[in-house]
Amino acid sequence: xxxxxxxxxxxxxxxxxxxxxxxxxxxxxxxxxxxxxxxxxxxxxxxxxxxxxxxxxxxxxxxxxxxxxxxxxxxxxxxxxxxxxxxxxxxxxxxxxxxxxxxxxxxxxxxxxxxxxxxxxxxxxxxxxxxxxxxxxxxxxxxxxxxxxxxxxxxxxxxxxxxxxxxxxxxxxxxxxxxxxxxxxxxxxxxxxxxxxxxxxxxxxxxxxxxxxxxxxxxxxxxxxxxxxxxxxxxxxxxxxxxxxxxxxxxxxxxxxxxxxxxxxxxxxxxxxxxxxxxxxxxxxxxxxxxxxxxxxxxxxxxxxxxxxxxxxxxxxxxxxxxxxxxxxxxxxxxxxxxxxxxxxxxxxxxxxxxxxxxxxxxxxxxxxxxxxxx
Numbered sequence: 127x128x129x130x131x132x133x134x135x136x137x138x139x140x141x142x143x144x145x146x147x148x149x150x151x152x153x154x155x156x157x158x159x160x161x162x163x164x165x166x167x168x169x170x171x172x173x174x175x176x177x178x179x180x181x182x183x184x185x186x187x188x189x190x191x192x193x194x195x196x197x198x199x200x201x202x203x204x205x206x207x208x209x210x211x212x213x214x215x216x217x218x219x220x221x222x223x224x225x226x227x228x229x230x231x232x233x234x235x236x237x238x239x240x241x242x243x244x245x246x247x248x249x250x251x252x253x254x255x256x257x258x259x260x261x262x263x264x265x266x267x268x269x270x271x272x273x274x275x276x277x278x279x280x281x282x283x284x285x286x287x288x289x290x291x292x293x294x295x296x297x298x299x300x301x302x303x304x305x306x307x308x309x310x311x312x313x314x315x316x317x318x319x320x321x322x323x324x325x326x327x328x329x330x331x332x333x334x335x336x337x338x339x340x341x342x343x344x345x346x347x348x349x350x351x352x353x354x355x356x357x358x359x360x361x362x363x364x365x366x367x368x369x370x371x372x373x374x375x376x377x378x379x380x381x382x383x384x385x386x387x388x389x390x391x392x393x394x395x396x397x398x399x400x401x402x403x404x405x406x407x408x409x410x411x412x413x414x415x416x417x418x419x420x421x422x423x424x425x426x427x428x429x430x431x432x433x434x435x436x437x438x439x440x441x442x443x444x445x446x447x448x449x450x451x452x453x454x455x456x457x458x459x460x461x462x463x464x465x466x467x468x469x470x471x472x473x474x475x476x477x478x479x480x481x482x483x484x485x486x487x488x489x490x491x492x493x494x495x496x497x498x499x500x501x
Contacts, residue, residue, distance in 0.1 A: 152216055153228040157235055160184065160194055167196060173246075178204065178313070183242065191242035192227055200234035207313040208236045214312040218285055222277030224300055224310035243308060245301035248358075252296055252365055264405040266305045267362055271413060272438050273307035274299050278355060279431035281309075282348045288318040290346050294354035295335050295368075296361055316346055334368030334379070338423045349425040352434065356420025360384055363413045365398030381421050388414050389457045412440055415449050422454060 163184035164171050173181045179198035185191055197204050208229075215226035215238075225241040248270060250256045262270075281289040291298075292314040300308045314330045329336070329344050337353035339345050357368050360380045372378045387395050393411045394403070416437045420428055429437070437445060 152226045155228045155230045155237070155239055157230055157232045157237075159186075160230055160237055160239070162187075163192060164194055167194075178207070184239075191244075193240045193242045195238045195240070197236040200236060204236065208238065210315060211238060211312045214289060214315045214317075218281065218289070220277055220280045222273045222307050222309060223280065224308045240310075241308075243300040243310075244303050245305055247297045248299040248301060248307070248362070249296035251301070252361060253367060260400050262305075264401060264409070268406075268409055268413075268438075269305065270299065270301070270307040271359055271362055272435065274309055274358070275355065275431060275435045275438055277307065277309040278351055279435050281315075282351065282431050288348070290316045290318060290348060291351050291354075292316060292346055293331050293335075294351050294358060295332050296358060299358070318348070337425065339425055347425065348431070349428050352420050352428045352431060353422075353425070355431070355434065356417045356422075356428075357381070359413055359417035359420065360396075363398065363410060363417065364396050365400060381418065384414060385418055385454075388418055389455055408440070411450075412438060412446065415446075415452075415455065418454070419449060419452065 161167065163186050164182040165184075167180070167182055171182045171184065173183050173193060175181070179196050182194045182196065183191065184194050197208060208231075212226065212229045215224070219225075224243070227239040227241055229239060230237040245251075246256065247254075251259070251262050278291065278294065281291060289312075291309065291312065293311060294309070298309060298311045300310045302308060316327065327344055327346050329341060331340070331354070335354040335357050337350040340347075340350045340353075357380060360366070361368060364380065364384065366380050366383070368380050369377050370380070370383075384396050387393070393407065393414055396414055397403070397405055397410055416429075416434060420434060422428060433445075436442060437449060440446060
């Protein structure tokens with residue numbers, strides 16, 4: 127309780143500041159209020175379940191809809207992730223970040239209350255329960271790409287102090303009623319002190335999205351989020367998972383598959399077949415090139431998220447031309463082996479296909495997609 131008390135005190139000034147900027151701000155909910163809103167956390171209200179616990183749909187007395195993340199078991203680790211997420215979400219306000227409605231910390235109950243996202247997660251539309259509906263036309267995909275990029279750019283360049291998300295992936299991009307992107311789940315986020323280029327930390331994240339330098343050395347920086355976003359962009363444009371099985375014994379990273387096609391300028395072969403060719407060729411090419419330049423293994427060569435936003439919007443023809451002529455997209459005369467390991471052909475940190483959240487050093491897993499609405 128002491129930790130949460132410090133959290134409450136530390137966020138008071140943030141709440142005052144945000145009240146000046148927005149009419150919607152977070153507040154402390156009572157456990158009784160959330161019991162009433164969710165019909166006592168009734169099974170019929172459950173939106174999903176993950177390693178942290180469950181997510182429930184609820185409705186407050188004023189008719190507004192909410193999503194409530196309820197930790198299954200209290201522990202020091204769960205308490206820390208709970209406090210980090212509330213602290214981060216209490217600091218930020220951006221149209222492409224999930225809005226914190228409030229939290230509850232009574233006894234050993236830890237609950238986070240969010241704005242309800244009726245179209246669930248990007249993952250649910252690309253690979254999950256909404257796959258067959260195929261409602262993500264090209265216009266919506268471009269909007270999601272740009273919107274999520276703008277949300278991450280805000281964290282990196284405009285939040286004070288700057289914030290590294292550390293778990294950018296399709297299940298953490300939620301979609302509102304208009305299919306606008308909201309980046310979510312800040313339980314792994316890190317604040318970056320002024321002047322620091324990175325922080326060294328225990329490796330957490332999701333296989334297939336982890337930057338090589340982070341997976342191997344624990345060096346977390348804004349550039350790690352850029353790498354993860356590159357994988358997300360390829361996933362969004364192609365409909366493929368970050369890692370797919372080529373045979374029972376061989377797994378292929380999405381960059382291994384896309385890079386040779388990009389070098390051959392076969393961008394149409396990368397497009398999600400469910401689009402049936404209904405996409406803007408110039409925009410598809412931008413998405414693929416930006417994705418691959420983000421997901422290269424050398425962090426110093428990756429763009430910033432501000433540059434990513436500009437490139438995706440296509441506002442500078444010169445920058446786009448420079449990107450297309452980058453050496454990584456030059457056709458190679460020969461290929462010595464199949465399945466390169468990424469844009470720089472030297473990254474083999476991806477070892478297993480899974481949609482699971484992973485603590486790489488400890489090898490522990492949980493399943494966030496069951497709770498894709500929030501986690």
